[in-house]
Amino acid sequence: MARYIHQLPDWPSFSWDDTALSETLGQVRYIQGRIFGRMQALGVSARAEAVLKTLTEDVQKSSEIEGEILNTDQVRSSIARRLGLEMGGLVPSDRNIDGVVEMTLDATQNYNSPLTEDRLFGWHSSLFPGGRSGMLKIVTGQWRDNEKGPMQVVSGAMGREIVHFEAPDASRLEDEMKLFLEWFNNNQSIDPVLKSGVAHLWFVTIHPFDDGNGRIARAIADMQLARADDSAHRYYSMSSQIRKRRNDYYQILEKSQKGDLDITEWLKWYLLCLESAAEETEQTLQDVLKRVEFWDKHASVSLNARQRTMIARMQEGFFGNLSSSKWAKMTKSSQDTAGRDIADLIEKGMLKKTDSGGRSTRYELLW
Numbered sequence: 575m576a577r578y579i580h581q582l583p584d585w586p587s588f589s590w591d592d593t594a595l596s597e598t599l600g601q602v603r604y605i606q607g608r609i610f611g612r613m614q615a616l617g618v619s620a621r622a623e624a625v626l627k628t629l630t631e632d633v634q635k636s637s638e639i640e641g642e643i644l645n646t647d648q649v650r651s652s653i654a655r656r657l658g659l660e661m662g663g664l665v666p667s668d669r670n671i672d673g674v675v676e677m678t679l680d681a682t683q684n685y686n687s688p689l690t691e692d693r694l695f696g697w698h699s700s701l702f703p704g705g706r707s708g709m710l711k712i713v714t715g716q717w718r719d720n721e722k723g724p725m726q727v728v729s730g731a732m733g734r735e736i737v738h739f740e741a742p743d744a745s746r747l748e749d750e751m752k753l754f755l756e757w758f759n760n761n762q763s764i765d766p767v768l769k770s771g772v773a774h775l776w777f778v779t780i781h782p783f784d785d786g787n788g789r790i791a792r793a794i795a796d797m798q799l800a801r802a803d804d805s806a807h808r809y810y811s812m813s814s815q816i817r818k819r820r821n822d823y824y825q826i827l828e829k830s831q832k833g834d835l836d837i838t839e840w841l842k843w844y845l846l847c848l849e850s851a852a853e854e855t856e857q858t859l860q861d862v863l864k865r866v867e868f869w870d871k872h873a874s875v876s877l878n879a880r881q882r883t884m885i886a887r888m889q890e891g892f893f894g895n896l897s898s899s900k901w902a903k904m905t906k907s908s909q910d911t912a913g914r915d916i917a918d919l920i921e922k923g924m925l926k927k928t929d930s931g932g933r934s935t936r937y938e939l940l941w
Contacts, residue, residue, distance in 0.1 A: 577740075577832065578739065578740065578779075578831050578832060579779065579830070579831055579832070579833065579834065579835055580741070580742045580750075580779055580780070580831075582834070582835060584835055585835065586753070586754075586776060586835070587835055588772055588775075588776070588835050588836075588837050589835055589836050589837070590768075590836060590837055590838040590841050591836075591838045594838050594842065595768070595838065595841055595842060595845060598842065598845040598846060598849060599765065599767060599768065599845055601849055602767060602845055602848050602849050602852060603767070605849065605852040605853060605856075606803065606810075606852055609809050609810070609852060609855050609856070609859070610803065610805070610809070612859060613807070613809055613859070616862070616863075616866070617866070619866070620862050620863070620866045621807060622657070622659055623862050623865065623866070624807075624809055624859065624862045625657070625807050625808055625809070626650065626653060626654055626657070626659060626661070627861075627862070627890075628808045628809055628810060628811050628855070629653050629678060629679070629682070629808055630646065630649050630650045630653055631811045631813075631814050632678060632796065632808065632811040632812070632813045632814065633649050633653070633671075633674050633675055633678050633813075634646060634649055635811060635813040635814040635816070635817040636674075636678075636788075636789050636792050636793075636813035636816075636817075637674060637789065638817050639788060639789075639792075639813065639816055639817050639820055639823070640788055640789060644671055644674070645667075645671065647663070647665045648665060648666070648667035648668065648671045649667070649671055649674075649675065650664075650890075651663075651664040651665045651666070651667050652667040652671055652672050652675040653675055653679070656675060656676070656679055657679070661886065663882075663883040663884075663886050663887055669703045670703065670704075672700075673699075673700035673701055673702070673703050674700070674701060674789070676700045677697040677700045677701060677789075677790070677793055678793060678796070680693070680696075680697065681697075681793040681794065681796055681797040681800075682796055682797065682800050682806055682808050683806045684806075685797050685798075685800035685801050685806060686801065688759045689755055689758050689759060689794065689797065690755065691751065691755065694751075694782075694790065695715040695716060696715070697790055697793065698714055698715055698783050698786055698790065699714045699715040701714075701785075701786040701789060701790070702714045702785065702786065707784070707785040707786075710785075712784040712785050713784050714784075717744065717747040717748070717751070717782045717783065718744055718747070718781075718782060718783055718784045719744050720743070720744045720745070722784075724740050724741070724743070725740065725741040725744075725781050725784075726738075726739065726740045726741070727739040727740075727741075727781075727828075738824070738828045739781075739827075739828060739831050739832075741779070741780065741781035742779075742780060742781070747780070747782050750780045750782070751780065751782055754773075754776055754777065754780060757776075758773055758794070758798075766798065766801055766802035767799070767802045767845070767848070768841060768845075769798055769802075770795045770796075770798035770799045770802065770844075770848075771795070771840065771841045771844035771845065772837070772841070773791075773794050773795055773798050774791050774792065774794065774795040774844065775827070775830060775831075775837060775840055777790065777791040777794055778791040778827065779831055792812065792813050792816070795812060796808070796812065796813075799812070799848075809855050809859075810848075810851040810852045810854070810855040811851055812847060812848060812851050814851065814854070815847040815848070815850045815851045815854075816847060819847065822843070826839070826840055826843045827840075864889075864941060865889050868889070868939070868941060872922070872923075872924060875922050875924070877919075878915070880901075880905040880907060880911075880915055881915055881918070881919060883905065884896075884901060884904065884905065884915075885919075885924065885939065887904070888938075888939050889939065895928060895936040895937070895938065896916075896925075896936060896937045896938065897934045897935065897936055897937070898912045898913050898916055898934070898935070899912070899934065901915065901916060916937060920937075923940055924939065924940055925937045925938070925939060925940060926938060926940045
């Protein structure tokens with residue numbers, strides 16, 4: 575008796591109930607259209623900032639789903655450099671972060687290029703530039719083999735492990751991936767948004783690599799969403815919503831992989847995540863508009879590099895209330911320099927003292 579869907583005789587002939595999905599899919603499409611309409615009314619710099627914010631969140635949250643925490647400043651800087659954006663406060667980034675960014679940008683910026691075996695191998699090598707996942711040495715840039723035994727998703731203490739899923743045997747991977755890639759690149763009969771959800775589940779079920787399958791599955795889903803939008807501009811992050819529902823995400827994947835080939839329940843869950851992601855983008859848009867209005871208002875004001883960097887960081891909400899000592903530490907300047915920088919911004923109407931008391935004065939942006 576088959577335990578997993580990839581063992582069923584009709585695999586991978588997925589099916590779903592269009593009627594059960596139509597209302598949510600329609601709502602997703604409506605919100606997407608509204609967001610893109612509003613974004614097109616903005617200037618180039620505002621759209622670029624919205625894209626940078628979304629991609630930064632997407633890279634971070636996709637890694638967090640797998641338990642890996644990435645430095646926000648490094649992620650943001652790596653993306654900005656690769657997109658050629660002139661942004662304040664850019665910092666050096668390490669090669670592991672650059673690798674995740676390269677994969678994400680290749681998927682979303684080159685969304686119309688075919689997804690190939692070689693391209694996936696490149697993504698996988700980018701995720702693990704040192705050929706290691708933590709302390710473990712892994713095979714990169716090629717499909718997994720049987721050297722370590724079956725590919726299983728497990729939890730629990732050693733000796734009491736619970737097997738949540740076992741992927742297809744390595745001997746099947748060439749045929750499985752050939753079929754998947756053919757479908758992904760050529761099948762146009764499915765609604766493009768639904769196709770994103772099907773691709774996500776299908777790829778992560780094949781589980782073709784030693785590690786990184788979840789992140790690559792989400793990159794493939796984002797690539798298909800970019801195709802659905804016919805735009806490289808990403809204004810909403812699926813990974814951020816999946817991260818918020820991380821436990822539910824793993825539960826619905828396991829349930830789907832142990833069920834039958836009717837994946838209506840998985841697609842319903844996926845669409846609800848996408849709907850939430852699109853709705854949150856409305857708030858992101860408001861934040862972007864606030865920042866654009868702030869800089870437009872002060873376009874003629876002369877600022878030094880420290881001041882531009884710190885204002886940008888305050889707008890992104892990277893830290894709490896600002897003090898002169900925090901300014902000095904973050905800009906690697908003296909306390910006197912920090913005091914002069916802050917006093918200058920207060921005089922120019924860009925900062926103000928807060929009403930909170932305490933041992934040191936706090937400052938906030940004068941929006």
